[in-house]
Amino acid sequence: MENPFKFGTIVEAEYFTDRVEEVAYIKEFVNSANHLVLISPRRFGKSSLVAKAVNESKRQYISVNLQNVTSVSDLSAKLLKEFFKIHPVERVRHHIKHFRFIPTISSNPVTGSMDVSFQPVADETVLIEDVLTIIERTYSEKKRLIVVLDEFQEIRDIAPKLDKQLRSIMQQQKHINYILLGSQESMMSEIFENKKSPFYHFGQLMRLDKLPRKDFHRYLSERLKKVFPDSFDTIADRILDYTACHPYYSQQLAANVWQIGVLQPETEDAVTAAIEHIVRSHGLDYERLWMGFKRTNRWILQRMAESKPFQTGEYRTSTIYSALKRLQKEGHVIYSDRYELEDPFFREWIAENNR
Numbered sequence: 001m002e003n004p005f006k007f008g009t010i011v012e013a014e015y016f017t018d019r020v021e022e023v024a025y026i027k028e029f030v031n032s033a034n035h036l037v038l039i040s041p042r043r044f045g046k047s048s049l050v051a052k053a054v055n056e057s058k059r060q061y062i063s064v065n066l067q068n069v070t071s072v073s074d075l076s077a078k079l080l081k082e083f084f085k086i087h088p089v090e091r092v093r094h095h096i097k098h099f100r101f102i103p104t105i106s107s108n109p110v111t112g113s114m115d116v117s118f119q120p121v122a123d124e125t126v127l128i129e130d131v132l133t134i135i136e137r138t139y140s141e142k143k144r145l146i147v148v149l150d151e152f153q154e155i156r157d158i159a160p161k162l163d164k165q166l167r168s169i170m171q172q173q174k175h176i177n178y179i180l181l182g183s184q185e186s187m188m189s190e191i192f193e194n195k196k197s198p199f200y201h202f203g204q205l206m207r208l209d210k211l212p213r214k215d216f217h218r219y220l221s222e223r224l225k226k227v228f229p230d231s232f233d234t235i236a237d238r239i240l241d242y243t244a245c246h247p248y249y250s251q252q253l254a255a256n257v258w259q260i261g262v263l264q265p266e267t268e269d270a271v272t273a274a275i276e277h278i279v280r281s282h283g284l285d286y287e288r289l290w291m292g293f294k295r296t297n298r299w300i301l302q303r304m305a306e307s308k309p310f311q312t313g314e315y316r317t318s319t320i321y322s323a324l325k326r327l328q329k330e331g332h333v334i335y336s337d338r339y340e341l342e343d344p345f346f347r348e349w350i351a352e353n354n355r
Contacts, residue, residue, distance in 0.1 A: 235257060
């Protein structure tokens with residue numbers, strides 16, 4: 001049997017956990033002429049959600065993750081490479097002739113993949129302008145392209161004033177719907193809700209929460225039932241209790257539980273065995289991560305792992321708050337109704353190694 005749970009990559013088709021209302025909302029929204037800004041903590045499934053909604057809309061789209069972008073030139077090349085996947089170079093050659101700096105385009109005859117790059121130039125701003133111009137001119141108001149920019153908060157680190165330049169280009173475009181995703185809530189809020197920011201109120205703001213427990217429980221139960229016909233309901237509850245309904249980690253734990261049920265059916269407690277396996281397999285990574293934390297951060301993470309209060313008098317409230325914000329920015333801590341460790345298995349590791 002094939003494992004019915006998937007994590008670590010874009011999740012599609014039968015692996016996708018119910019987000020019916022969110023998918024419908026995004027599909028309806030991209031049929032307008034507006035832009036969408038989607039914010040959620042890391043690994044909440046926003047990239048999978050957008051991919052599903054866009055694919056179901058039957059609209060053409062391109063997608064670039066800004067965490068993988070190193071410069072304005074690199075961003076321009078990656079956008080153009082994605083564009084060529086749906087518009088072969090031969091069909092848009094007449095547009096490329098108008099580029100102020102002609103890109104270098106090469107292909108691998110074996111794999112069929114294409115590479116795009118630009119020679120170093122003194123003013124990289126013209127590159128992104130030329131690329132977005134060719135994209136705009138290829139479409140129309142009746143046939144618009146969707147451009148997905150993931151981890152958009154990285155825009156401020158790529159180059160000074162790039163956000164200002166991008167905004168000036170985007171506000172003139174009528175043939176593109178932008179979907180801008182981000183996992184750093186404070187940075188995304190600063191970009192889209194600060195009146196002094198170039199992207200102030202650029203698009204409709206949407207925040208993605210954890211999956212409703214009822215829906216997630218049904219999703220897990222339906223798939224666990226084949227392997228655990230007598231205990232699937234209880235196991236689904238235990239998984240969600242442990243992960244606090246976090247989409248990524250729930251899928252990870254469920255996948256390991258399912259695997260144990262298939263390969264080691266004699267295991268008395270598959271959930272506990274799965275947790276122990278995951279923590280053990282990531283032990284070295286967790287240790288390296290732990291050694292890189294400052295003493296204050298370690299103290300905070302220990303208190304969170306053991307569900308203990310912060311107000312002990314050991315650190316000032318301002319120091320604790322600043323450290324929490326840094327940990328949240330780095331992705332180790334998330335905040336919904338309270339601060340909590342993003343990775344429940346790292347939480348387990350911390351608790352085990354600091355007893």
